[in-house]
Amino acid sequence: MAKVVVVGAGFAGHYASLVLADALLGKGNHELTVISRVPKFTYIPSLVWVGVGRMKAEETQFELKPVYDKLGAKFVHGVAKEVHPDDQYVVVELPNGSTQQVNYDYLLIATGPYLNFEATPGLGPDEGYTQSICTPPHATKAAAAYLELVSRMEKGDKVKIVVGTGHGTATCQGAAFEYISNLHNDLVDRGLRDRAELLWLSNEPNLGDFGIDGLEFRYKNQIFTASEVVEFLFEKYGIKWQVESHVKQVDENRIYTININGEENEIEYDFAMLIPQFKAQPIKWFDKEGNDITEKMTNPAGFVKVDAVYGKPYDELDGPDWPRTYQNPIYKNIFAAGIAFAPPGPLSRPRQAPDGTPIAPAPPRTGYTSELSGRAAALNIVDMVEGREPSHSASMAETPGLCVASLKNDLLTGGAVTIAIYPVARNRAVYGEYGRDLDNCLAEIGLAGAWFKWMLHHAFLYKLQAKPGWKLIP
Ligand SMILES: Cc1cc2nc3c(=O)[nH]c(=O)nc-3n(C[C@H](O)[C@H](O)[C@H](O)COP(=O)(O)OP(=O)(O)OC[C@H]3O[C@@H](n4cnc5c(N)ncnc54)[C@H](O)[C@@H]3O)c2cc1C
Numbered sequence: 001m002a003k004v005v006v007v008g009a010g011f012a013g014h015y016a017s018l019v020l021a022d023a024l025l026g027k028g029n030h031e032l033t034v035i036s037r038v039p040k041f042t043y044i045p046s047l048v049w050v051g052v053g054r055m056k057a058e059e060t061q062f063e064l065k066p067v068y069d070k071l072g073a074k075f076v077h078g079v080a081k082e083v084h085p086d087d088q089y090v091v092v093e094l095p096n097g098s099t100q101q102v103n104y105d106y107l108l109i110a111t112g113p114y115l116n117f118e119a120t121p122g123l124g125p126d127e128g129y130t131q132s133i134c135t136p137p138h139a140t141k142a143a144a145a146y147l148e149l150v151s152r153m154e155k156g157d158k159v160k161i162v163v164g165t166g167h168g169t170a171t172c173q174g175a176a177f178e179y180i181s182n183l184h185n186d187l188v189d190r191g192l193r194d195r196a197e198l199l200w201l202s203n204e205p206n207l208g209d210f211g212i213d214g215l216e217f218r219y220k221n222q223i224f225t226a227s228e229v230v231e232f233l234f235e236k237y238g239i240k241w242q243v244e245s246h247v248k249q250v251d252e253n254r255i256y257t258i259n260i261n262g263e264e265n266e267i268e269y270d271f272a273m274l275i276p277q278f279k280a281q282p283i284k285w286f287d288k289e290g291n292d293i294t295e296k297m298t299n300p301a302g303f304v305k306v307d308a309v310y311g312k313p314y315d316e317l318d319g320p321d322w323p324r325t326y327q328n329p330i331y332k333n334i335f336a337a338g339i340a341f342a343p344p345g346p347l348s349r350p351r352q353a354p355d356g357t358p359i360a361p362a363p364p365r366t367g368y369t370s371e372l373s374g375r376a377a378a379l380n381i382v383d384m385v386e387g388r389e390p391s392h393s394a395s396m397a398e399t400p401g402l403c404v405a406s407l408k409n410d411l412l413t414g415g416a417v418t419i420a421i422y423p424v425a426r427n428r429a430v431y432g433e434y435g436r437d438l439d440n441c442l443a444e445i446g447l448a449g450a451w452f453k454w455m456l457h458h459a460f461l462y463k464l465q466a467k468p469g470w471k472l473i474p
Contacts, residue, residue, distance in 0.1 A: 001029040002385040005090060005104035007080045007283075009036035009064050010044070011367045012338025012374035013110030018466055019378040021071035024385060032073040033102055035092055039064055039077050041464060042136055045367060046457050048178045049409050050139035051273065052186050053147050057136035060457075062465055071466060076102060080281075083107070085297075085331040086288035106381045109304050109336040110374055113278035116167075122250030123166045123276055129250050130166060131273040133179055142273055146183070149271045153187075153195040159270040162255060164201035166274030168246030168359040171211045173202060174366070174419075176275050177230070178405045184237045185408035185415075193238075199267065200234065200241040201255065201274070203359050205348065207231050207241060208443075211361030212401070213347045215421055216434055217441040229417065229443045233407075242267075244351075246359045247274060262354040278362065280304070280340060296330065304336035305329060308344040317345045319397030319427025319435070325390040326377040333384065335377035338370035343396075347425055368402050369424060397427040400440070404453045407445070416449025418442065 004020055006013045017034045024030040040061040049055040068075040078100065082091040089103045115134055117124030125131050131142035149159055163180035165173060180200055187193040200207075208214055208226030215226035234241060244260040255267040255274075280302030285294045298304055306328060309321035321344045328334040336342075347363040365373070372394040380390030401424040407415040420442040426435025463473040 001031070002105045003031045003033070003103055004106045004108070004381055004385070005102055006032070006034045006108045006110060007090060008110035008112055008338070008340065009034050009038075009041060010110065010112045010338060011370040012112075012340070013108065014041050014064070014464060015371045016108055016110060016337060016374035016378035017068070017073060018071070018464070018470070019375050020381065021068075021073050022471065023379070023382040025072045030385065032071075033076060033104075034064070034068055034073055035076045035078060035080050035090065035102060036064060037079045043457060043460055043464075044134075045175075047133045047136065047139040048175060048182055048406055050136065051131070051133035051142040051146070051179055052182045053143035054182075054186070054409055057140050060461075061136065062461065067464075067466055076100065080111070080283055082284045082286060083109075084286050084288070085334060088333070105333060106384060107334045108374075108377050108381065109283070109334070109340045110338045110370075111281040111283065112339045114281045114302070116277040116279045119277045120166050120247050120250065123247065123274060129252050129272070131271065132276065133175065133273060134172075134275065145271060150190060150192065152270075153192045156195075158195050158197075160197045160199070160268055162199045162201050162267060162269045162272040162274070164274060165203045165361070166247045166250070167277035168203050168357055169362050170203060170275045170277050171362040171364045172275045172278070173204060173210045173361060174364070174403055174405055176202070176273065177210070178407075179273055180239060181233070181237065181405070181407040182409070184239060198237070198239045200239055200243075201245060201247070201257070201267065202241070202243045203246060203361055204243050205260075205351065205360070206243060207234065209348055209361060210419075211348055211364045212421065212424060213349065213426060215419065215441055215443055216436070216438055217443055218438040223438065224443070226419065226443045229445065233417070233445065244359055246353065246357050250274075258353050258355070258357055260351055260353055260359050278339065297328070299342040301342075303342035304334075304340055306336050306341045308342065310342070310344055312345065314345055314350055319395070319423070319425060319429050321345075322395045322397040322425050324376075324393035324395045324398075325380050326373050326394075327380060327390055335381060337373035337377040339365045341365070341373065363425075365396075366401060366403060369396055369399070372399050395423075395425075397423050397425040399423055404449050404456060406450065406453050409450065409454065411451060411454060414450030415445060415447055416453050418444050418446070418449040418452065
């Protein structure tokens with residue numbers, strides 16, 4: 001009998017839990033326990049539409065416990081605070097303030113990002129002045145602020161809207177790109193677009209970098225880039241841009257930036273949605289003597305080390321250095337997936353301003369990548385439970401990335417940029433010059449993407465509730 005514990009029930013953790021439940025429960029008295037800080041699953045990609053006021057947060061969510069009850073898994077609503085890997089237990093803080101010890105034989109950490117608004121003074125909807133669409137409450141608050149702005153515009157006000165990244169090392173540019181495009185189209189539909197100035201503010205070296213070192217693709221024997229696609233779109237939409245920038249501080253009226261050349265700028269704004277830096281969730285690791293071994297188990301940002309090759313300089317980093325099994329090298333019964341695993345390095349080239357301020361996107365681990373790594377980790381745990389070596393691999397240098405970036409959510413007049421990339425992390429050992437298979441990379445704008453995005457929302461919410469036939473949905 002094996003006790004498997006999953007911490008975090010987002011894209012990586014919840015999907016891994018479905019795979020684990022399917023493979024293990026009902027056989028050999030195995031137990032699966034899922035620990036989650038929040039009682040609901042959120043389909044985060046649709047928070048873009050929540051943030052424009054075109055969808056309610058509840059339409060992106062479902063309760064986790066009934067799903068786990070149905071599968072025979074245990075559910076603990078609480079925050080994992082500590083892991084004791086020698087004695088194999090997790091300390092969980094419950095909503096009433098008490099703590100619970102949850103024992104495990106195998107552990108999967110899938111806790112996603114900690115939204116580090118504190119890294120930028122004045123950033124964020126709780127302690128600062130800017131909006132966020134990273135969580136359901138944030139997206140709901142962003143929608144309210146945006147609709148307030150809309151009523152000002154309806155009365156004749158001209159406004160300045162800034163969207164992008166709020167820190168030199170923030171990631172998730174794709175979500176911000178979707179948000180600014182949806183805002184543009186929403187304002188067009190309301191007949192208010194001429195009353196708003198829209199600015200894209202980002203730490204990317206150029207448009208279309210998206211933290212994945214950009215994208216090249218072949219079309220009719222010519223090579224195009226995501227940068228050209230985004231520039232075309234922003235010009236068509238009348239969106240201005242300022243890239244290569246770190247946000248130093250935000251106050252009620254201005255955003256203070258420094259760029260890669262050390263030039264400082266003050267941007268006036270009426271409404272801003274800026275993605276914060278992502279750190280790992282603050283979980284502490286202790287050995288059997290009670291020593292804090294967090295530094296040994298994680299990288300400096302707190303992400304859990306797995307089977308990657310760490311410490312190589314950017315120019316030497318290549319496909320084989322990316323993790324495959326997501327197994328911790330010290331404690332073989334511990335795995336980490338999704339945003340929680342420590343990548344071997346960035347995808348976009350690290351750069352800094354003359355004063356040393358880092359200005360380069362951190363590597364994203366998108367929803368699809370998170371699912372693939374969660375699935376591989378889950379199947380590797382099943383391997384070990386059944387007495388085999390971990391055999392499942394989902395390296396970002398061997399798997400595709402698929403991102404459908406919404407421009408507008410409407411099945412008749414909507415649109416999306418469909419970005420397919422293979423593989424996500426450049427793998428020059430296999431694909432030579434570009435490190436990617438350009439015949440399997442694509443960035444295309446069209447209405448079909450809007451249908452696909454709508455379908456993904458419904459298909460994912462169906463599949464992740466383990467409804468009949470869920471395993472058939474890829
Ligand atoms: C607005 C937005 C739009 C996006 N759109 C797309 C898209 O279109 N396509 C795409 O591929 N990706 C998209 N992404 C990225 C995608 O959402 C993430 O890659 C994905 O959610 C990461 O999955 P994860 O499981 O690692 O983390 P999460 O989904 O964040 O899940 C982590 C879970 O762990 C819980 N948790 C955290 N700490 C603890 C703790 N200590 N104890 C217990 N539980 C804990 C959290 O509450 C959360 O439920 C988008 C992101 C944003 C913000």
